[in-house]
Amino acid sequence: MHTVVKNLLKMNLRCLLLQACWNFRVFQGVGSAWIMQSCRRDGSAGSAENNSDTSSHSASQITYFNTNTFCAPTVFAAQLSLHEKQARGEYVVIGADEFAAAVMAPVAAVGDALFWGGLRPLAALAAIILTLQGFSWAPLVVVLLFTLPCMIVRIAGSILGYVRGAQVVALIQQLHLANLAVRIKQINIVLLGVIAALTWNGLGADLDLGRSSSMHLAALVLLGVGINVFLLRHKIPIVVVLAFSVVLFSSAASIVQP
Amino acid sequence: MNWAADLSTIQWVSLVTLALAGGLDRTALAQTLLCRPIVCGSLCGLIMGNYTAGMLMGAVMELLWLMRLPVGATVAPDDTQATIAAVFLFCGFNTELHIILPEQVLMVVVLFFAALFAPLGRLVDIGARHMNGRIQHQAQSRLERASSVTPPCFLRWANLAGLVNFSLAGLFSQVIILCATLASIVLVVPLLERLTWQMAGVPVYAALIAGVGAVYACITVRYGVILFGTGFGITLLFTLV
Numbered sequence: 001m002h003t004v005v006k007n008l009l010k011m012n013l014r015c016l017l018l019q020a021c022w023n024f025r026v027f028q029g030v031g032s033a034w035i036m037q038s039c040r041r042d043g044s045a046g047s048a049e050n051n052s053d054t055s056s057h058s059a060s061q062i063t064y065f066n067t068n069t070f071c072a073p074t075v076f077a078a079q080l081s082l083h084e085k086q087a088r089g090e091y092v093v094i095g096a097d098e099f100a101a102a103v104m105a106p107v108a109a110v111g112d113a114l115f116w117g118g119l120r121p122l123a124a125l126a127a128i129i130l131t132l133q134g135f136s137w138a139p140l141v142v143v144l145l146f147t148l149p150c151m152i153v154r155i156a157g158s159i160l161g162y163v164r165g166a167q168v169v170a171l172i173q174q175l176h177l178a179n180l181a182v183r184i185k186q187i188n189i190v191l192l193g194v195i196a197a198l199t200w201n202g203l204g205a206d207l208d209l210g211r212s213s214s215m216h217l218a219a220l221v222l223l224g225v226g227i228n229v230f231l232l233r234h235k236i237p238i239v240v241v242l243a244f245s246v247v248l249f250s251s252a253a254s255i256v257q258p
Numbered sequence: 259m260n261w262a263a264d265l266s267t268i269q270w271v272s273l274v275t276l277a278l279a280g281g282l283d284r285t286a287l288a289q290t291l292l293c294r295p296i297v298c299g300s301l302c303g304l305i306m307g308n309y310t311a312g313m314l315m316g317a318v319m320e321l322l323w324l325m326r327l328p329v330g331a332t333v334a335p336d337d338t339q340a341t342i343a344a345v346f347l348f349c350g351f352n353t354e355l356h357i358i359l360p361e362q363v364l365m366v367v368v369l370f371f372a373a374l375f376a377p378l379g380r381l382v383d384i385g386a387r388h389m390n391g392r393i394q395h396q397a398q399s400r401l402e403r404a405s406s407v408t409p410p411c412f413l414r415w416a417n418l419a420g421l422v423n424f425s426l427a428g429l430f431s432q433v434i435i436l437c438a439t440l441a442s443i444v445l446v447v448p449l450l451e452r453l454t455w456q457m458a459g460v461p462v463y464a465a466l467i468a469g470v471g472a473v474y475a476c477i478t479v480r481y482g483v484i485l486f487g488t489g490f491g492i493t494l495l496f497t498l499v
Contacts, residue, residue, distance in 0.1 A: 017417055017421070020418070020424070023388070023393070023420075030390075037413055124296060124320050127296050142297055143290075147291055150289075150290075185477055191489060193492075196486070200494070228471025246366060249464035
């Protein structure tokens with residue numbers, strides 16, 4: 001038990017360096033080989049000698065590996081669990097290396113959509129709203145909403161992966177993480193609306209407008225967002241859109257207050 | 259244009275550490291979001307003695323690049339180094355420059371050029387990844403030659419070399435973006451001096467609106483317009499009440 005905890009802890013720490021040697025040939029392959037090398041060695045230490053063939057073969061190969069960095073400990077822990085079973089001569093549904101090769105892409109798809117596409121924008125947009133409201137601790141929201149959940153997922157995922165082995169895939173399916181990612185994206189759109197409204201409020205205060213003029217300004221802000229979205233969806237570079245937006249609103253402001 | 263900020267050794271060391279840590283956090287190490295503009299911009303502002311400006315510049319930069327996701331083989335423009343460079347330059351120039359241009363206009367000008375040169379950092383990052391490919395190739399050939407009895411430590415060294423590679427790339431990227439942005443400001447600010455800036459706050463809000471558009475353009479969900487309108491409308495009502 002003590003060895004297992006030590007192995008999982010070491011694996012989790014090494015997972016922080018999974019992408020240290022990221023390259024276009026094997027993506028996270030070097031990191032994954034390094035992580036699994038020590039896990040295999042430690043995990044097989046007390047097992048029968050019949051494991052030496054598989055581990056020496058795997059240790060001499062750096063193969064393609066690419067998955068979501070926050071879900072990687074789950075995959076590695078399940079891989080370790082399968083490897084230990086194989087080393088003990090127990091029956092496994094799928095081999096350790098075959099398991100990793102089979103699940104890395106689906107796990108990457110779910111993890112990337114949830115963490116990069118959903119949670120990261122959520123944390124950033126919440127922090128931006130608080131910044132616009134003048135809260136000086138706003139950047140800490142990023143830590144609270146993103147870094148902390150990611151750490152929890154890393155640790156809990158490695159424990160679940162080790163305990164459940166190949167069955168952890170079924171657990172990921174049951175959690176409906178893809179649906180959760182869509183819900184978070186919808187919240188992000190609402191937060192974007194809030195930022196646009198706060199921008200309108202700030203602009204109105206800056207230009208010292210009355211209520212009726214403020215309504216015209218709200219329409220202008222929405223129009224500005226619409227034009228920017230149109231331009232960006234037509235592959236116009238962001239710096240051009242930024243310059244356009246500045247010129248548009250500065251011109252509008254000079255018309256209102258010549 | 260004179261450089262006004264008299265930085266202490268601790269400030270210089272902190273700035274280099276921030277650039278290094280931010281560069282590593284993007285890909286190579288942990289990915290804790292220290293590299294995100296709103297975090298590293300605020301920290302850079304804190305080091306330079308203008309936390310509020312750093313946080314606001316970080317917020318604008320965050321919106322502009324938020325949806326450039328580091329997924330698969332995609333390498334996003336280096337918004338981390340661009341933000342640090344922008345905040346560093348904005349906070350570093352003396353009040354003389356603030357007289358030439360209003361503070362918030364200068365902020366947007368610096369942000370514009372930093373964003374313009376952020377893709378240069380991307381090229382440096384891509385170069386580092388290609389170099390990592392060579393490191394991996396060497397590690398692979400050594401692994402194949404190594405005895406299966408002794409556990410080889412080539413993988414550890416390959417990872418360490420990759421880490422050094424990424425940290426150097428981050429610093430190199432910072433130097434390039436900083437120099438390019440500085441040169442552009444020196445060239446352009448005297449031209450902008452001729453324009454009159456009565457509503458100084460407008461450019462920052464315009465940049466935020468561009469950022470909102472940049473994020474919205476990349477999120478595709480059902481009923482997106484309705485959800486955006488709901489957020490906008492509720493906030494508008496709260497503000498009016």
